[in-house]
Amino acid sequence: MSDPPRPRSFSPCLCRDCAPNTGLWFRCRPQPCRTPHPETRNSGPGFPGTELEPLRGRPLRRAAVAVLLRTGRPCSPAEVLGVIQSWGYRVGSAKPGKAVADALAYEVERGWLRRTGRGRYQVARISRGSRYRILAVVG
Numbered sequence: 001m002s003d004p005p006r007p008r009s010f011s012p013c014l015c016r017d018c019a020p021n022t023g024l025w026f027r028c029r030p031q032p033c034r035t036p037h038p039e040t041r042n043s044g045p046g047f048p049g050t051e052l053e054p055l056r057g058r059p060l061r062r063a064a065v066a067v068l069l070r071t072g073r074p075c076s077p078a079e080v081l082g083v084i085q086s087w088g089y090r091v092g093s094a095k096p097g098k099a100v101a102d103a104l105a106y107e108v109e110r111g112w113l114r115r116t117g118r119g120r121y122q123v124a125r126i127s128r129g130s131r132y133r134i135l136a137v138v139g
Contacts, residue, residue, distance in 0.1 A: 061106060068080070070135075074122040075121060080100050107121075111125060
């Protein structure tokens with residue numbers, strides 16, 4: 001006997017095996033993927049839709065947090081900026097290093113990051129859902 005078809009309301013699988021760049025650690029369940037959202041949307045904690053748009057505000061802060069989540073160690077704003085630029089994004093500011101440093105300082109005040117030393121930042125406490133959303137967008 002074959003299993004009945006599953007409804008198409010399931011979300012796409014983002015487990016370690018199917019999408020290794022998400023950094024998530026849970027088992028894969030066979031689920032049909034729904035149609036993806038358009039690439040140009042900019043809602044929630046994600047990045048702008050295209051790599052040509054510069055990062056500012058919330059997308060810049062989420063990109064900086066994503067770098068720190070991926071590295072798992074304290075980083076300086078210059079290191080964070082280098083990784084963001086290596087991902088193909090650019091920071092929309094005349095002084096991109098200062099913009100990244102301001103974004104990290106904002107997240108320190110918010111409680112998501114902590115300052116471990118002069119010019120060094122590390123992840124403090126971020127809910128599981130927020131980690132999931134940030135890392136799923138970086139993919």
